[in-house]
Amino acid sequence: MSTLRGVGVSPGRAAGPVLLVHDRLPEPERGPEPSDPTAEAERIRPAAQAVARHLQKRAADTDGEARSVLEVTAAMATDPGLLSAAEQAVTSRRLPATRAVFEAAEQFSDALAAAGGYLAERVRDVQDVRDRIVAELSGTAAPGVPEPAAPSVLVARDLAPADTADLDPTMVLALVTEEGGPTSHTAILARALGIPAVVAARGALASGAAGARVDGAAGTVELVAEPVTAEAATRSGTRWCGSGKTADGHPVKLLANVGSAADATNAIDAGAEGSGLFRTEFCFLDATSEPSADAQRECYAEVLRPFAGKPVVVRTLDAGADKPLPFLDIAAEPNPALGVRGVRVAFDRPDVLDRQLAAIAAATEDTGAEVSVMAPMVATPTEAAWFAERARAAGAGRVGVMVETPAAALCAEELLAEVDFASIGTNDLAQYTCAADRMTGALAALNDPWQPALLRLIALLGSASASQGKPVGVCGEAAADPLLAGVLVGLGVSSLSMTSAALPAVGEALAGRSLPEWRAAAERAVSAPDRVQARERARAAVDG
Template identity: 85%
Template sequence: MSTLRGVGVSPGRAAGPVVLVHDRLPEPALGPEPADPAAEAERIRPAAQEVAAELQDRAARASGDARAVLEVTAAMATDPSLLAAAEQAVRDRRLPAPRAVFEAAAQFAEALAAAGGYLAERVRDVEDVRDRIVARLSGVAVAGVPATSTPSVLVSRDLAPADTADLDPEMVLALVTEEGGPTSHTAILARSLGIPAVVAARGALTTGAAGARVDGAAGTVELVAEPLTPEAAARAENRWHGSGTTSDGHRVKLLANVGSPAEAGAALDAGAEGSGLFRTEFCFLDATSEPTEARQREAYAAVLRPFAGKPVVVRTLDAGADKPLPFLDVDAEPNPALGVRGLRVAFDRPDLLDRQLAAIVAAAEDTGAEVSVMAPMVATPDEAAWFAERARAAGAARVGVMVETPAAALCAGEILSEVDFASIGTNDLAQYTCAADRMIGALAALNDPWQPALLRLIAMLGEASGAQDKPVGVCGEAASDPLLAGVLAGLGVSSLSMTAAALPSVGTSLAEHPLKTWRRAAEEAASAPDADQARLRARAILEDAEPSATQADRGNR
């Protein structure tokens, strides 16, 4: 019938019958007015608590990214401000409870969307919570993934994160959404589950297709009139044995992104050589006051302990106007993504950073993990030097920075002269390079990590790395793409940190070609006019260069 092009966010190929996911309830009616507004308002909190309890039960049975998403959604269901606004609308405007929840959630979602960045990522969670509470109040089933007895391709406007977390990879061959972006919760969860996925495939819901062929690496969806026989996702035969190398033995460390003790265990089970990004925000998210140094030390140690003897890069607190925390008391900003965030928060609160650094260093001593620390949102060499001085004073053995802005990439040489290493956050670097909010589906193509402008900035970092013999890694979602991972190695990246589920396919892909071939593929991709051509050119180089099974096997030993 037709072929749609979106953004591939989880690699693999699959085909099968289409199942449409209708993920939104109809808008609740404005009336009739409740006879007893006080009693009607009192229905809201119990319904929200039932929703939260159900999500918490699901979280308890999950792990890793899925557990984290379900816990966040459960907490949002009982947000005091949301529930108070809904109750007030019932009492003051005599709205039915379902309509009051709908309107209160709409106000929250609008404010988050206007803030952009991290806060905009929460809009889909608010809509999901809204629909679940409204369904409870209305006595109807919540919309979501329908039960199916046949492995199928799910096609949706934008699948709710809490529903994505529960998907069975044996029954869900692939995901296709009309909205979303490469860093949405749906995309991240699809990668962690190993399900091929394409987002921002406009028109997928309106074609009336009965079958679909999905290529999660190329970002294409072929829709056909007949229901196709299910074909499980085509994945590379994993010949990876836990050490990242090209076929000629060039080392590229393969690491995992973690943010909780459960994710640390999953990373090691998947064969990670360590962690290239330990997110410390989990220790702060629910805190109404700054956690004590002792509390932080204990929390970090729980994550670091499984990595005894292995490298772990710990990112200091990444918060601010874009990721507000109650105790920070950061002023509202017209554009939080461009405001006081990441390391910038510490400039006015250096004692906050010093206490965290002390806790990280102490946790490293407690656990035997080989800990490095890095700061988020560094833009200038002076900022890098400021952080390095404080981190070394706290006793940190290795100090680095995240490169998330074009300014940092353009000053790569000067910044590396101040620190021991750098790590590229491709999600933010793509967003800032193309001036495109990564949570807006219509701009998803601009946040494609294959954008040549992004690849050229990474090449500059690779050159600076080689000139100073200081490592530069990637800890953004781009590292999870098996083809792009090799291209990044060809650009000079020395480590790749990703979701644990992606490690085997990335390791296998990396080992299929020697470094010189990956370098040729990287040169072709970076010189392309657009992201689609970058993929095609890189793939053409690899197809022309026959991989050697002997070399691949040798590189994996």
Template identity: 80%
Template structure:
């Protein structure tokens, strides 16, 4: 028997026989040279259409986060730039179609990884699409989750989001991956499906175990030589009444992160009290020129309309060196995560920000949503003041900033004196605090939102919130963890915004204890020496 520790990303305990997931095909050969280059290149797009059609068919049978992931993967399978690059590799370099797709996808993935942030999180999707196309062109089966007649624990190097999206929780007792991180799509989907999951569990595959006991809350995987009788995952029954509060009535708004009309609908169906993060990038991602104010107004209104009468926090464009957009003409940088991104892009392009603010204000008037606006990547009080002045001049009634850097947290009091509220982006704040790229699986433990250093920064923000009478929320993936959500409330966080699928479990967990208990749990977590101990100490308070 051996125990492997990783990062728990979806709570619950389960045990059962292990099924290994072989999720990668062998690298396709560079030869032989095709006899007819035009015919060989012509095979690529039909194969892509077939892959996309299969994914769309699966998407129609799914819902929520799962449907969104499958739709995105289907769209990526027919991405014109990827397919054109593959066709050129056939005609110019005389490669077989499968090898051409493999190399074109590798270049695409390398570009996204170098960009960092949200775009880097799409690398696993590109690899999944690559493998599906290569399999189709090679006439072999797609590697992925094998069919099983017995409820099992899946153990893999990593799981493609599209394979995770439609797993059956009755047959998949738990997920264990050697790679991945707490903000990966696989982690988000596991939470939405209610499947206990541990990522970054290095050594899980090499143990060659027949059975496993998984604790998705503690982040541990006990691997044994014998097959275990399946034990269904233990999960908290969701007894959420639709309003976020502790058991003694202390209000904590439970909101949803959205970036499309589909997200908005899913959020309201799940009972969200509004949206704590409306990502506006969707309006810009495919644009070769800046969308006009009228185009932006129409796009934003479509997402805001379902939230009529409800609060929505709109984040201004979060792009730049880490998320390059063609019309921004931002120079390449050696370290995009530390470069000109977020609000920094607007310092040399104030008109870009002003036009977006005008469109947001108009869209709010069109829809009746109660809109606030916040800026991403704010590091200093001076930057917050600059943004607040422009936003208020545009007619924004409630102005805020995102706290994603230690600098912003350390200046919390001065920062909140310039704006009406702040929202903590725990994903970026964790990676900057621990100097750990959140896309590197080997560093997943440092990006665990239970890291005491991160929690201490949140505590500082909670204190500043009380002193300035300006609310502070959380809109990172940390809000999706039911136990951590209560701890954040204990640290003074006034609202939690998350993936829609996490709302019921977070709402139910929050309502199980009074605020004073959550505060004690928070005190214990903050004083812990590490992430695992922080989680254990918080749980001990609740169990006691």
């Protein structure tokens, strides 16, 4: 038996026989040249449309985040730029259609990877679409997860979001991948489905194991040579009362991250007390021109309506070079993750921000939600003051900022003096603190939210929150880890916003210990030398 340590991205324990998910399709050959390049090129669009129809059919059979992922992947399959590039490669370079699709997709993937941020997160999607179109063209089986004959633990190099989206938790007991990171779409979907998952578990495929025991909280995978009796995932959350608080009654708002009306409905159904992050950029990403004030107003209102009478934190447009929007006309940058993004876009185009703030205020009146606004990628107190002045002038009653940079965390006292609250984006704060691209699987451990350096920055924010009398929340994926959620509360965080499916487990975990106990666990974690010991020390503290 061997034990691998990766990064736990979806809590829970499960065991069962191993089902290997084979690698992607082999790279298509460059020849032979087609005898009729025009006819060969004409094969590409029908194949892409067949792939899109299959994905749309799967999307229609599901809902929530899974449906959104499948719909986005279906749209990507028929992207005009991708298909045109592939057709041109056939007619001008006389490549077979399969090779042309492969090379066109590689060009798109390289460009997305270089852009970083949100666009880099789409690279795996493009590769998945590429393989599906190539399979359709060559008449072979499409890549993906094989149908389990019995409840199993899936082991793969990586999984495309479309493969993860509609997995059956009764048949897929746990996920183990050699690549991927804690903020990947696969990790987010695994949490949404309640499937324990560990990513960046190097050597899992080569082990030849017949069985596995997975701890999605600890990030460990025990691999054994003989088959293991299937044990369904053990999950907490069944005793959650729907109100966030510790065992001694200390209140902690449990909120949901949303980006669409469907997300909002799911959040309410899951018992969310509101939303700690409404990502407004999802209303802009497909727009070739700036949406009108009325269009923005209705887009926001659709998401806010289910939250009538509940708090919602609306994040203003988080766009920039890593999420290029044509109407912003932002020049290409050598390092987009460190470029003009978030509130920095508004410094050059304050008119876009002002129109968005006005639309948010109008949507608030339409819906009765208790709306606050916050700006992304704020680095200094001066930037926070600039945003707060504009937001209040637009009628915002409560104004905050996201803390995603070490600079903002280190100036927490001065930052909070300018606004009403702050919300920690642990995904970006982790990658900037450790200088580790969160989309690079080899660096997944550095993006683990249990990194002590990250916890120490959060502790600074918790201390500033107490001294300033202003709340600090967390809206990154770290909030979905039940044990880490308690540690965050122990560090002074007053609200936690996460994927809806994680709410019951987090709520039950918080209620299981008093605030002094969570503070003790936080102290143990912050003083640890590395991420593994940080988790182990926190676990030991609460288990007594």
